[in-house]
């Protein structure tokens with residue numbers, strides 16, 4: 001699962017990335033926290049079944065902090081998207097290429113409207129952040145179209161000879177972009193293309209790419225700098241038909257740092273933090289923390305964690321499931337209790353889960369057991385959020 005953090009310069013992408021990938025103190029040495037400059041690991045939270053079932057878990061691919069399972073997701077800070085990035089402006093092509101593997105995008109916008117479309121600072125309220133959303137969609141659509149068009153002439157002639165269908169040509173061109181055949185087919189239903197690829201024109205291709213983008217790179221809007229954003233901007237940005245979350249990346253980063261240095265008690269995603277007794281704070285620091293507390297009260301937290309969780313659970317519709325090898329002990333063959341938590345697309349079946357764990361396990365699938373009910377379920381059983389599942393496979 002990879003989420004790309006995208007947007008024009010100066011909106012707070014790196015701040016959000018830095019905050020989201022900063023591991024809580026308890027897990028500072030955790031292997032998943034290895035970070036490239038722009039690639040790191042963030043977490044989405046889900047109640048760990050250990051509490052409900054009264055067992056001591058021993059997480060392996062994820063973490064459990066006080067009964068909250070922290071499930072890793074890869075995050076990518078995609079830099080440098082300026083208007084006409086798709087034409088290579090500001091190394092835009094290189095940055096756009098980073099989006100190939102993304103499952104979803106967090107479009108960070110400057111909800112305060114204090115930066116122009118190139119990211120140059122002005123006054124809060126001076127610019128319309130709706131432009132941030134429109135421009136980014138357009139850049140991605142154009143970038144995708146260029147990928148489609150690259151070498152299309154030759155492919156088109158070959159396709160005409162072979163009589164290949166448009167979806168076959170498109171699937172071949174978009175391989176490596178995490179676009180499924182189903183997504184291409186439904187895009188073609190909305191924007192039909194002539195059978196003969198030599199007849200495909202730019203305008204149609206752009207409309208088609210917009211459809212493919214909507215399905216394959218769903219977006220969530222992070223209305224960042226909410227601390228200084230006029231209410232009307234938040235309203236406007238919420239009207240784009242996409243999940244839109246007010247965020248304060250700077251506050252989240254400051255809070256995670258303050259927590260690390262032992263000044264406050266704060267769990268990422270919480271609506272509140274608590275200043276620890278006896279923390280040596282200057283007046284300036286105290287006032288800054290007060291301001292953050294007030295803003296968090298207004299928005300129900302800094303929004304950074306919520307943004308990731310909405311991207312995974314709402315926008316992508318993924319659900320967490322816990323595979324085990326022993327339904328009675330809820331353990332794997334090392335005896336680790338509730339070792340793993342997998343994020344799977346909503347609607348996935350028990351057999352899909354088997355394939356997700358290992359192709360071989362999918363091939364050898366016989367049946368599954370719902371560890372909560374101890375009932376046997378078949379290959380077609382549709383997984384529910386938080387399910388604990390044992391896969392029974394042939395030897």
Ligand SMILES: Nc1nc2c(ncn2[C@@H]2O[C@H](COP(=O)(O)OP(=O)(O)O)[C@@H](O)[C@H]2O)c(=O)[nH]1
Nearest residue numbers: 009010011012013014015225228247248249250
């Ligand atoms: N007021 C406010 N400023 C923020 C917030 N998040 C980031 N910034 C500021 O916005 C500027 C650009 O941030 P940066 O993360 O470098 O943006 P990027 O170019 O999109 O990666 C910096 O001065 C940040 O301190 C926020 O939530 N509120």
Ligand SMILES: [Mg+2]
Nearest residue numbers: 013014015079
């Ligand atoms: Mg940056």
